[in-house]
Amino acid sequence: MERQRVPSPDAGPIDSERARAGILALKFATPGSASMAYRFLLQKYPALGFPLYRRYWLASLASVGATQLITLGQGWLIFELSGSALQLGLLGAAAALPNILMTLAGGVIADRFDKRRIMMVTSCSISVLLLTLTWLDYSGDVQVWHVLAVAALFSLITGVDWPVRVSLYPNLISRSAFLSAVALNSFVWQVTRMAMPALGGLVIAASDTWVLFLLSALGFLVMMAVISRIPPQPVQAGKGTAWEQVTEGGRYIHGAPLFRWLILLTFAGMFFSQSYIQIMPAFASMLNGGETAYGYLLSAGGIGSVVGTLLIGGVQSRRQLGRMLLGGASLSAITTAAFAGLATTGIFVLALGAVFLAAAFASVFMISSMSVMQLAVPDELRGRVMGIHAMGFSLMPLGGLFVGALAEATGPSAAVILGSSIYLTCILWVTVSRPVIRRLNGRDIGQSAVAAQDVGTNT
Numbered sequence: 001m002e003r004q005r006v007p008s009p010d011a012g013p014i015d016s017e018r019a020r021a022g023i024l025a026l027k028f029a030t031p032g033s034a035s036m037a038y039r040f041l042l043q044k045y046p047a048l049g050f051p052l053y054r055r056y057w058l059a060s061l062a063s064v065g066a067t068q069l070i071t072l073g074q075g076w077l078i079f080e081l082s083g084s085a086l087q088l089g090l091l092g093a094a095a096a097l098p099n100i101l102m103t104l105a106g107g108v109i110a111d112r113f114d115k116r117r118i119m120m121v122t123s124c125s126i127s128v129l130l131l132t133l134t135w136l137d138y139s140g141d142v143q144v145w146h147v148l149a150v151a152a153l154f155s156l157i158t159g160v161d162w163p164v165r166v167s168l169y170p171n172l173i174s175r176s177a178f179l180s181a182v183a184l185n186s187f188v189w190q191v192t193r194m195a196m197p198a199l200g201g202l203v204i205a206a207s208d209t210w211v212l213f214l215l216s217a218l219g220f221l222v223m224m225a226v227i228s229r230i231p232p233q234p235v236q237a238g239k240g241t242a243w244e245q246v247t248e249g250g251r252y253i254h255g256a257p258l259f260r261w262l263i264l265l266t267f268a269g270m271f272f273s274q275s276y277i278q279i280m281p282a283f284a285s286m287l288n289g290g291e292t293a294y295g296y297l298l299s300a301g302g303i304g305s306v307v308g309t310l311l312i313g314g315v316q317s318r319r320q321l322g323r324m325l326l327g328g329a330s331l332s333a334i335t336t337a338a339f340a341g342l343a344t345t346g347i348f349v350l351a352l353g354a355v356f357l358a359a360a361f362a363s364v365f366m367i368s369s370m371s372v373m374q375l376a377v378p379d380e381l382r383g384r385v386m387g388i389h390a391m392g393f394s395l396m397p398l399g400g401l402f403v404g405a406l407a408e409a410t411g412p413s414a415a416v417i418l419g420s421s422i423y424l425t426c427i428l429w430v431t432v433s434r435p436v437i438r439r440l441n442g443r444d445i446g447q448s449a450v451a452a453q454d455v456g457t458n459t
Contacts, residue, residue, distance in 0.1 A: 047181035052230055053172040059226035060165075060188045063123065066219025068196035070130070070154065071095075072298065073212035074147050076204060076291055077137065079281040081144050085412065089404020092278040094151040096398030100391050102159025107249060107387030110163040111380065116230050119168070122161040123224035129153055130217035137210035155394065163387030170374070170382065172230075182371045183309060190309050190363065193302035201295020249384030257436045258376070259385070262369045265329060265437075266392040268426040271399035272419040273336050274362060277301070278400025282412045283343050287351055300352045301359035308363025321368060322440030326431050328364030333424040335361060340416035372440065 042049050048057070078091050109118060133150045136142040166185075173181050203211050253259045276283075277298070284294040308328070339354035370389070377385045399419070406415030431438055 045180040045184055047173050047177040047184055050173045050177065053169060053177075053181065055226055056169060056172060056230065057184055057188065059223045060185070061192065062219040063223035064188050065192040065196050066130075066216035068192045069200050069212045069216045069219075072197050072200040072295065073204070073209045073216070074151055075278070075281055076294065077142070077209045078144060078147055080209075081142075081147070085279050085282045085404045085407040087144060087404075088279050088281065089401035089407075091148060091151055092275065092397030092400025092404065094148045094397075095155045096394040096396070096400075098152050098156035099159040099162075099394035100398070102156050103163060103387050103391045103394070104384075106160035106163040107384035109160055110167045110383030110387065114232055115164045115168040115171075116227055116232055118160065118164050119227045120224050122157050122164070123220045123227065125157050126154060126161075127217045127220045127224070129157070130213050130220070134210050134213040134217065137208065137213060159394075162390045162393070163383045166374075166386040166390060167383035170379070178375065179371055182374050183367065186309055186363075186367050186370065187306070190302055190305035193298070193305055195299065195302065197295040197298030197302065199295070201292045201298075204291045204295075249381055249388060252378075252381055252385060253388060256376075257434070258440070259373060261430050261434050261437055262373060263389055263392070265427065265430060266366070266369060266389060267395055268423050269329060269332070269362065269365070270392045270396040271402065272426075273333050273416075273423040274396045275399025275403045275419065276336060276340065276416040278397055279404055279407055279412055279415075282407060283340075283351070286343050286412065287346060287348050289348065293348065297352065297355055300355040304356035304359030305363040307356075308360035309367055311360070311364060322438045325365055325368040325440065326427060326437060328361045328368070329427050330361075330424060330431075332358050332361035332365065333420045333427065337417045337420040337424075340413040340420070344413050 047053050074091060074095075075088060078087050081087075129150055133142070133146070136146050169181055169185065170178065200212050203215075253263060280297055281294055284290070284297060287293060287297075289296075335354055335358040339351055339358055342350045342354050373386065373389060374382075403412075403415045403419055406418065410418075
């Protein structure tokens, strides 16, 4: 077994945490020193052996769970106040456009300033915002425009928060634990997506939506408290103006075919296909269900995402990773369209199964693509490049405006089938004409990603 290096007295706080993590992992690896479960957990997810990352990850459960409750509560409140799929689409636009506009600046901020302080400010600001919405909802004075305004402000703040998050946690671990950290961060989103909608639906049925907003505010306060305990890290001032740094990230993506096409597929999938989640209340109504059915539909997607995450975690080292990645994207589009069709039958169980499969296949694509990009991107560009990638998640609610408008004219099922068909067409085009993704070898992800930047004739 490789000996663990003892940290020097001059080691920084992050280096000391890494050394402690190595000692912790060594302890757990000693026969008889810990339970089989702990040894298995650290072997499969070594990032949890780093105390700073472990605290960050646990706090993320609170804030990301809060985000899921916000999405659920705002969607149901808007539908309750208006009964309109178009208003749900407008909610999606309010939750997306400010984030897209701010994310470019957020990436620069993440690369230039103290990430810990930024996250403390964003978490506190979101808590205040949610407490305001809680009071408006509790008092009965809430109107549609209130919800839309809060959604827009929340989107604006998370436009800074998200790039900071994806560039902070790599500083809390060693590179050998990097893939496990990517999987664990995704796991947070998928598990909360699985559990929170069902819980939130039950809370709405038992009380009201204002309770969800109050719980969400508390979740972000927990995140702020934990982040305040992470030691500050030295920040290297970037070269050039903020705009020059934004364009530098864009030039990197444009010059790296693998990044370019993975981000394109991410954007297309979120806007045209995954946006069906934004009009899920309309599907719950089609299936003769209420808020509880709405929560179950979202939870089925969360369970599917967890299963997809676990599946891709066992095959990321396969030679055919690129084909599996594209296959997951294709099957997600097909099963999303199948859900829209099955919803017209009114058979709830079949619709749940289709949502589960669509989410599982979508997760296979998302986890694989994020792992490849996080390993390949240079550290000095991480905030900007991954911030641009994170814009894809904002395109999902923005796509809700597109799908919601179509749903008003053609019905929810026809709108989702059309959107998924457009996404599938994009996937097939990239698969056939852009082999850089199809040829991706999972056994050497980092080197394959870097080498892909030099591909010329095959892109």
